[in-house]
Amino acid sequence: MKIVVVGCGKIGAKVVASLVEEGHDVVAVDNNPALLDSITNIYDVMTVCGSGTDCETLQEAGVQSAQLVIAVTASDEFNMLCCYISRRMGAKHSIARIRKPEYNPESLAFLKQQLDLSLIINPEMYAAREMYNILKIPSAVKIESFSGRNFEIIEIVINEGSPLIDLKLMDIRNKFKEKFLVSVVKRGDDVYIPDGNFVLRQGDKIGLTGEASEIIKLMRTIGLERKQARNIMLLGGSRIAYYLAVKLIGSGHRVKIVENDPARCDELSELLPRAVIINGDGAQQEILEEEGLGTTDAFVALTGMDEENILISIFASGKHVPKVIAKVNRSELAAMANNLGIDTVISPKTIIADKVVQYARALENSLGSSVETLYKIMDDKAEVLEFNVKADFRAVNIPLKDLKMKANVLLVGIIRNRNSILPTGNDYIAEGDRVIVASKNRLNDLSDILR
Amino acid sequence: MMNRRMILKRLGQMLVLESVLLIFPLIVSFIYWEWNSVTAFSATIAITAVLGFLTVIFIKPHDKVIYAREGFAIVASSWVFLSLFGALPFFISGEIPNYVDAVFETVSGFTTTGATILTDIEKMSHGMLFWRSFTHWIGGMGVLVLIMAIAPAESGRSMHIMRAEMAGPVIGKLVPKIKDTAKILYIIYLALTVLEFAALLLGGMPIFDSIVHALGTAGTGGFGIKADSLGSYNPYLQWVVIVFMYLFSLNFNLYYMLILKKFIPVIKNSELLVYSAMVAISAGIITLNIYPIYNNLHDSIRHAFFQVLSISSTSGFSSVDFNTWPFLSKAVLFVLMFVGGCAGSTAGGLKMIRVMILSKTVKRDIGHLLHPRSVSAVKVDGKTVDQNTISGVSAYFALYFFLIFGTFLLISVEPFDMETNLSAAVSCVNNVGPGFAVVGPMGGYSDYSDFSTIILTVAMLFGRLEIYPLLLALSPRSWFTRSNRRKFGKK
Helix, strand or coil: CEEEEECCCHHHHHHHHHHHHCCCEEEEEECCHHHHHHHHHHCCCEEEECCCCCHHHHHHHCHHHCCEEEECCCCHHHHHHHHHHHHHHCCCEEEEECCCCCCCHHHHHHHHHHCCCCEEECHHHHHHHHHHHHHHCCCCCEEEEECCCCEEEEEEECCCCCCCCCCEHHHHHHHCCCCCEEEEEEECCEEECCCCCCECCCCCEEEEEEEHHHHHHHHHHCCCCCCCCCEEEEECCCHHHHHHHHHHHHCCCEEEEEECCHHHHHHHHHHCCCCEEEECCCCCHHHHHHCCCCCCCEEEECCCCHHHHHHHHHHHHHCCCCEEEEECCCHHHHHHHHHCCCCEEECHHHHHHHHHHHHHHHHHCCCCCCEEEEEEECCCCEEEEEEECCCCCCCECCEHHHCCECCCEEEEEEEECCEEECCCCCCEECCCCEEEEEECCCCCCHHHHEC | CCCHHHHHHHHHHHHHHHHHHCHHHHHHHHHCCCHHHHHHHHHHHHHHHHHHHHHHHHCCCCCCCCCHHHHHHHHHHHHHHHHHHHCHHHHHHCCCCCHHHHHHHHHHHHCCCCCCCCCCHHHCCHHHHHHHHHHHHHHHHCHHHHHHHHCCCCCHHHHHHHHHHCCCCCCCCCCCCHHHHHHHHHHHHHHHHHHHHHHHHHCCCCHHHHHHHHHHHHCCCCCCCCCCCCCCCCHHHHHHHHHHHHHHCCCHHHHHHHHCCCHHHHHCCHHHHHHHHHHHHHHHHHHHHHHHHHCCHHHHHHHHHHHHHHHHCCCCCCCCCHHHCCHHHHHHHHHHHHHCCCCCCCCCCCCHHHHHHHHHHHHHHHHHHHCCCCCCCCEECCEECCHHHHHHHHHHHHHHHHHHHHHHHHHCCCCCCHHHHHHHHHHHHCCCCCCCHHHCCCCCCCCCCHHHHHHHHHHHHHHHCCCHHHHHHHCHHHCCCCCHHHHCCCC
16 A cells, blocks of 8 residues: 655654555655655665655655555644645545644544544654553553453563462463453563463563453452552653643542743643642652652653653662653663563554554455554564454354464454453354454454464 | 675575576577587576575575665675676686686676677677677666565665665665565566567567667667677668667666656756757767768768767667777767766766766856855755765765776786777776777777786776775675674673
8 A cells, every 4th residue: 555654753754664564655755865864774665855745745755646644744734734735636545643732622623624634643642541541550561442442451561479370371261250361472572372271471471351340350359459549740741741641630640740841830830730840850869759759659751851761760660669651762762671670661653653554454454344443562563453343254153163263363352232252162253243353463354363 | 794694695596596597598599509508508507506595595694684784795796796607608618718708708798888808709609699698688777676676575675785786876766665666677678678679670680689789788788799799780770779779878767757657857857858968969079070981971970879879878889980980089989988878777887967966066166166155055957966965976986087097007007008998997997898999899808918807897897886885895894893792702
């Protein structure tokens, strides 16, 4: 599929990388030749140097025949204009990054309709949402939800003394009364889609799937339920901090934001009257300790500097803060941060890349049983996807035990009429179901799970 | 630290491809019942296939990432080995008994130079003659680009290889995927070749001659199969070759734009316009200059255009012995040797676009002397050429002259006059083929000693690959830096 990406900054480069990996024909547009140079050196893409709102540049990039145009430059208005022009020139679909908080949901809906945008992406908003989910269940490394938030996948690490150690997966099903599945396991650098004979070990990172309420019950049973974080300290008053603070305050948390820039502090205090805004340099340990780092339930490092976020998060973990989250944009650094012992690292650009890939896959395959939701988990080494089952799916109404499924693919849930089913051999897939699948391979269509 | 396994792997693929390509001359040898050539080609195919497959099968790279330096090294070493193995049929069959000469002939073929050490071409077997011209075709667009077009894509970083193998200061893609770009280029190349073959056949040229000349023109090579090159063919056939020499010295991207029906950028392409103007003016001067010799306007025009395009496209065919022309005409031809064709074509030389960038830069710099505070950009086709490209072109220009003068100095040990040696050096570096005096169109390089033959062989490779790949591959620093893992022992 032909895709034009306008803007090759941090997010743009990641989006380009993910789309190339998916095998799309990608044209990257930017007005900085040095950026384009570095991109052509690494990825198999064509580049066009010029402004994304210049018709000639867009024509050279071939938007008139493109299936999808993605505008992810630093300016919201530029992105909107770029998408609008591209659609007028003949692009089939467009995605714009719009992230200013001034654009509230109503005006966004209006813009989306008027500008014919297929999707609006707001990296900071998505990142804040993900952080918020994790703060609700602090023992999780990552949480993603499917199909109206009823069904979740939650990543946890099996620590010393966990009742799950040395158990076969089929025994786990009998031992616990909660309904859940272990769908993905990461051991060392390898990722497995486990079967019933798989034995869990200490240090494994596992992905649990099930209904949200069942998962919470399970966390209690296996002793992973931590006290919900009440006092939360945010370092850096960025857009993510704002979105996150709004959500947290809304659900009754106490939020403290440490920000270096006095002007930004003034703004934040106006926007968030119920948060405590501290003007000070978060890199100074004294200020953090004075502001109660030792007593806070969770600490989120959100400054613009990846390195600073990592270092201060390590410091906070050293002060026994129960839950530490670091925002790290560069994926190389994210892996390093994991090695340094920060369990939850969130990268807005990875989230956006996932969204775009999900959208592109659904587009590519809008006829069959298409991808509704896609999450890359375990450092992008596996995927969990939600499919909408259409009538033409060839294994409809056949018991699962009679289906020949591919290796490294696991059916983890079927959602029928808002009820979720943990599939066993006697269950079947029906038309109109939503099916959730964990896989190590790239899946385009639900039929791809069959051999 | 070089990723040596990746380089070896690419070399292996290249050898496998060479063994496949050698099947074509083998078939030709079968058709003409030339058993000596059949043996020579079969033996070479066996050697290259075995070595190639062994390398491809047993070399497993740990790491598929390659950087610019590996790209350069892959291209340089591929071309060296391609030529060393490609020379085997000449050597094994005994048609060129001296291996150094055989390598010279092969390199001259792959680099699309067309300089020959053969004294009596008409005695060669059909298989060998076909292989000589086929090397032009393979070398014209590049053997590694051919691998990209047909082999499954391995890593996104192949751009380094394409950049190192294709000629011109800036190499862009036509479509997002490099594999598709390589395919499109080869399809255009193949289509134009077939078109020329058909045009020659229609003019009454025998099939074998048509194939050989079409392949030779396509690569802008210039190996003929007659002692007087194209002199003995009729005027129609000479005009066909003139037209195709022109077409093959243009940027192939323009043909792709024509396919996409984007006519205006093609017509307005300044490199095309300047190149065409240069060809027309040069041919005009020569026509006037040689009119007294032929006393016939059509002959004068035809010979002038033929020689001008043959030299500016760096093909090196000839319709007459231009060695006997007046000095002015020879001087014009000599200057054309330096310019060469357009970037993105199969021609050699400096390339028109580089000359344009250089002259515009000079103009800007002179303006800067007059108005020291002035700020102005160098523009080509309405687009600003960035400073990196300009300094790259200037540095290349300097290196290019060092290369020519170095070659000239080294081969001056030979007992020939200055005209011979200088034109030989210029002709080989620019991949033209013939020079003047002893190495003129009716002469050859057979009188050079082995030492000079080797120097000229290397010069041709340097010229075809535009200096940098070979220069970097020859620098010990790129090979003998040890990785930290080796230094401190493997974990």
